[in-house]
Amino acid sequence: MNKIHGGNIYQMAMRHGLDPAQIVDFSASINPLGLSPRAKKKILKEGLEAILHYPDAESSGLRKALAETHRLPENSLLPGAGSTEFIYSLPRLLKMERVLLVTPAFSEYENALESRGGEGKIHFFETREEDGFELDVEGLLLALTQGYDALYLCNPNNPTGILAEKKDLLRILARTEEEKTWFILDESFIDFVPGGSLLPQAPVSSRLVVLRSLTKFHALPGLRAGYLVSNPEFIREASRAQPPWAVNALAQLAAAESLQDKAYAERTLEFIAREREHLTHGLRSIPGFIPYPSSANYLLVQLHPSLNLTAGELAARLIPRGILIRDCRSFHHLGPYFFRIAVRTRRENLALLKALRQIHREMVKPAESR
Numbered sequence: 001m002n003k004i005h006g007g008n009i010y011q012m013a014m015r016h017g018l019d020p021a022q023i024v025d026f027s028a029s030i031n032p033l034g035l036s037p038r039a040k041k042k043i044l045k046e047g048l049e050a051i052l053h054y055p056d057a058e059s060s061g062l063r064k065a066l067a068e069t070h071r072l073p074e075n076s077l078l079p080g081a082g083s084t085e086f087i088y089s090l091p092r093l094l095k096m097e098r099v100l101l102v103t104p105a106f107s108e109y110e111n112a113l114e115s116r117g118g119e120g121k122i123h124f125f126e127t128r129e130e131d132g133f134e135l136d137v138e139g140l141l142l143a144l145t146q147g148y149d150a151l152y153l154c155n156p157n158n159p160t161g162i163l164a165e166k167k168d169l170l171r172i173l174a175r176t177e178e179e180k181t182w183f184i185l186d187e188s189f190i191d192f193v194p195g196g197s198l199l200p201q202a203p204v205s206s207r208l209v210v211l212r213s214l215t216k217f218h219a220l221p222g223l224r225a226g227y228l229v230s231n232p233e234f235i236r237e238a239s240r241a242q243p244p245w246a247v248n249a250l251a252q253l254a255a256a257e258s259l260q261d262k263a264y265a266e267r268t269l270e271f272i273a274r275e276r277e278h279l280t281h282g283l284r285s286i287p288g289f290i291p292y293p294s295s296a297n298y299l300l301v302q303l304h305p306s307l308n309l310t311a312g313e314l315a316a317r318l319i320p321r322g323i324l325i326r327d328c329r330s331f332h333h334l335g336p337y338f339f340r341i342a343v344r345t346r347r348e349n350l351a352l353l354k355a356l357r358q359i360h361r362e363m364v365k366p367a368e369s370r
Helices: 009-016 037-050 060-070 085-094 109-114 135-147 166-178 197-202 232-240 249-259 264-285 311-322 345-367
Strands: 077-080 098-102 120-126 150-154 182-185 208-213 227-231 287-289 296-302 336-341
Touching: 009 232, 037 249, 060 077, 060 227, 060 249, 077 085, 077 232, 085 182, 085 208, 085 227, 085 232, 098 109, 098 135, 109 120, 120 135, 135 166, 135 249, 166 182, 197 227, 232 249, 264 287, 264 296, 264 345, 311 336, 311 345
Parallel strands: 098 120, 098 150, 150 182, 182 208
Antiparallel strands: 077 227, 208 227, 287 296, 296 336
């Protein structure tokens, strides 16, 4: 199994003798504004009392906040301990045997499918580097006629940040319904793209299951909160398979309050759009660094082979500088020259760009001396 992820600052700190608090983590794509002010206030006010009691087993307050935020019926929503909880429960619930996975993709889809055991087979539908990792919709529609139990697609894609258009997703949904194929749509980063979601279709579709995360946009990775959106019948079935008290009390408090903090959401969207553009321009100014256009809060960057530098080697050079990036070679069919970086604060982004320019100069000097 591929268990490589971003955000492992503690392991890196231990391995390299660093203070975790001093590491600037570009490997995990979390809102750099941090917790919503309303969520922080709520935790400080009610959090200590909340942890003295069992959590609400139904996550009623969080479910209500989600329903109001997305204007969906409560019986089409199921909160959980992060979207990863559902990534692991879905293969068992839906008894998947033949799965089509659009790649590159989050490794836990494949891990979860393999952990179920049995004779299940995973097929890959690869987006191609020469196409800028754009989704070949016509090719995917054709592939879906080959008899799959489920399709996995992440939008915006992780790690590329490429966004599939809503009209194309609706065509894909129609085809999965025709073919009786479950459409597992991971929208963990869609909060950064207002209007791009298929959530309105989920409660009325017979085949659509949408995974949503509260980790990325709402900066709650340590509390583990996410949710599933689908038709009420499937939500009831998924709820019965869920362990008791799946979402801890602090996660319920913080997530529900953060969802209602509209000022925080607006500020986040403005901040990420501005800093993503600034970071992209900065990367383009360094010869051999090729950032891909992104709709999310991270960038996929390719190193030109002429630099004679792999992403793994770049990551190793950055660690002593207290900077962590995500080497993308563990993603299916991405080679050794790709890495992903989160969009962080202006100060942190400038520090990263400065370090990358220094490394570039270090790489160029030996080449010039030969």
